[in-house]
Structure formats: structure tokens, C-alpha cells
Amino acid sequence: MIPIETLLPFFAASVLLAIAPGPDNIFVLTQSALRGKSAGLAVMLGLCTGLIVHSIAVALGVAVIFQTSALAFSALKFIGAGYLVYLAWQAFRASATKFQAERSPETSLWKLYRRGIIMNITNPKVSIFFLAFLPQFADPSRGPISFQLLMLGGVFILATILVFGSIALLAGTLGQWLSRSARIQKIMNRVTGTVFVCLALRLATTER
Numbered sequence: 578m579i580p581i582e583t584l585l586p587f588f589a590a591s592v593l594l595a596i597a598p599g600p601d602n603i604f605v606l607t608q609s610a611l612r613g614k615s616a617g618l619a620v621m622l623g624l625c626t627g628l629i630v631h632s633i634a635v636a637l638g639v640a641v642i643f644q645t646s647a648l649a650f651s652a653l654k655f656i657g658a659g660y661l662v663y664l665a666w667q668a669f670r671a672s673a674t675k676f677q678a679e680r681s682p683e684t685s686l687w688k689l690y691r692r693g694i695i696m697n698i699t700n701p702k703v704s705i706f707f708l709a710f711l712p713q714f715a716d717p718s719r720g721p722i723s724f725q726l727l728m729l730g731g732v733f734i735l736a737t738i739l740v741f742g743s744i745a746l747l748a749g750t751l752g753q754w755l756s757r758s759a760r761i762q763k764i765m766n767r768v769t770g771t772v773f774v775c776l777a778l779r780l781a782t783t784e785r
Contacts, residue, residue: 579714579725584732587714591736597719600776604696605741607772609748617745619686623693624741625734630698632730634725635707651700657699657766658781664692665773668766702783727784 595602601624609617642649697703706729715725 578714579719579728583714583716583774587729588732588736591733592740592769595740600700600779601697601737602741603772603776604693605744606748607768609745611766612653612689614746614749615686616689617630617749618742619641619689620727621694621741621745623690623695624697625693625737626690627694627697628703628730628734628737630702630732632711634704635711635730636726639706644705644781651702653699654780654783656776657696660695660699660779661773661780665770665777668773669769680773700780702780 584651605620605624607615608620711729711733712722712728714729715722719725
């Protein structure tokens with residue numbers, strides 16, 4: 578087991594990393610403001626599901642492939658960038674009427690959840706980050722390293738849920754106020770599309 582004196586600094590570091598501006602929390606912010614609190618929370622859950630995949634990959638050693646294989650790293654990051662461009666295209670095409678329609682169906686929440694998963698697991702930099710960050714808090718003398726890495730991954734996900742959930746709730750409240758204006762809705766759609774394009778460019782130009 579990992580002692581509490583190790584888990585507390587790790588949790589604090591995880592919270593600070595989750596707060597730092599990045600593609601994932603920006604994604605939660607824009608979707609919450611655009612579609613409401615539930616949408617932001619759905620995206621957050623999707624992103625955290627992706628983190629579970631990365632945690633398992635690191636624990637099993639799969640993430641090493643993305644650190645050692647330039648081809649695997651490039652393939653995954655361009656898939657992720659392409660998906661973000663697709664989301665940007667949808668946002669630019671969205672009208673105010675469509676914006677209102679997308680807020681209510683339950684299926685849209687499932688779609689946003691899937692978007693969060695895809696965005697997270699197609700970013701190989703997350704696996705490499707986990708591969709570099711998690712082992713620093715593991716100790717072979719305390720038991721199986723794989724179990725410790727999974728435990729640390731769970732703590733990191735908990736910190737992410739707390740931070741991203743707060744972002745979703747705050748941005749969702751702001752979005753409810755902004756959604757009263759059709760003009761602002763269109764502007765928000767354009768801003769969201771621009772954010773997606775920027776995230777796609779950032780991911781596509783990421784180096785190992």
C-alpha cells in the first residue's frame with residue numbers, strides 16, 4: 578500500500594496539474610458554457626474514462642510503445658487532431674436553433690461522453706505523461722508496481738473529477754445566462770469551433 582504521506586503530495590500535485598490550462602479542461606469549459614452543466618459533466622466523465630485507459634496502459638507497460646515508437650505516437654495524435662477538426666466543423670455549422678435542440682436529448686449526453694473518451698485516449702501525450710509522472714510516487718518495496726500505478730491513477734482521476742466538475746458547474750451556470758441570446762449562442766459556437774481548431778493544431782504539432 579502507498580502511505581498517506583505519499584498520497585497527499587501526489588493528490589495536491591494532481592489538483593494543480595488539473596487546474597493548469599490545457600486541452601481537457603478547456604474542452605470541459607467550452608462544452609459546459611455552450612450546452613449546460615450536464616453536458617460539461619458528461620464530457621468530464623468521458624475524459625476521466627480515458628484516464629482509466631491510460632492508467633491501465635501505463636500499469637501494463639503499453640504506454641512505453643508510444644514513448645519508443647514514433648510511428649505509433651504520430652498515428653494516434655493525428656487521429657485525435659482529425660477528430661477535433663471534425664468537432665470544429667460541426668461547431669461552425671451549428672445555428673442557434675440547433676444549439677437549443679442539442680441541450681435536451683439524453684442521447685447528446687452520451688455523445689458528449691464518447692467525445693471526452695475519444696479526445697483523451699487519442700492524445701498519446703497523456704500516456705507518456707502518466708508514464709513519467711506516476712512511477713515517481715511508486716516504491717517497489719511496498720508491493721507490486723502495477724497495483725501502485727493503478728492506485729495512483731485512481732487518485733489522479735479523483736483530483737480531475739473535483740477540478741473539472743467544478744469547472745463544468747461554474748461554466749454551465751454562465752452558459753445558462755448566455756443562452757438567452759441567439760446572437761451570443763452563435764458567437765459561442767464560433768468560439769467553440771476556434772478552440773477545437775487550436776486544440777487540433779496543438780495536438781498535431783506535439784512532439785514526444
